[in-house]
Amino acid sequence: MASHRIVLCGVGALGSTALPYLRNVAAELRLVDFDRVESKNLAAQWFVKQSIGKNKAEAARLQLANFYGAKAEAMGVRLGAHNAAQLLADCTLAVDCFDNADSRIALSEAARAANVPLVHAALAADGTFGIVRWDERFVPDREDAEGQATCEGGEHLPMIGLVGAMLARTIQDFLSGSERRDFMISMTSVMRTA
């Protein structure tokens, strides 16, 4: 039986892409996302056509179960001050894959209040760069302009995969008792920064 529980917040591009790399971790997964799968998401997120219209957390739970026999818990809600404590309850680790600064801040505040370690993953808009960074060294970046082009297009999928893979490795290392490592991922290197 898994001795850890991980809450993964945001099951879009980064969150869903990291999930298949987490299917073997010795932890129960709790997936949090209020959004639904749209056809455009298939280009850059780990969803299949049969998932269109489903809640993303529930669709990811079903795919993990159907593809790999891996169990997860789906919470199809928006994380906020009203429910953050419940969503983080009994968790060994929180993972931030949200797509906006306000949600990242809300999660940071909740994780600090609950004393749950939190690791963030984030991508540049042009899909050429990403970071994996622990909460104690993380400051969320805001978009230059609201509605700025995002990494939704499939052309950025390889970089999303790279960052997702490094996030999964960082989680694995944490669960196995290693130190909390940060990474910067570019087209030319994966650099450990802490």
Next chain:
Amino acid sequence: MALLNITYQGQSADYELAIDFATTDADIRRIAVEVVRSGGVRGLHLPHLQPNAFASFVVDRLTGPAGEQRIFLRPKVPFGG
């Protein structure tokens, strides 16, 4: 003193001359434009880089795994999803 790493358009490279860790963000951005234009950053030589190329970039000051001080000039990372 600290080493400066610059990430631009997916390329990431170090400027090998040490910079004062307390250098202001504005000065970091100005220095970065100069050294990238001049070829001072191996692997990141852009002679025609625009003066405002790093205007919206983030300056991170971090202590590395071996205790070394590093400054990172990087694009914003607002997305995840």
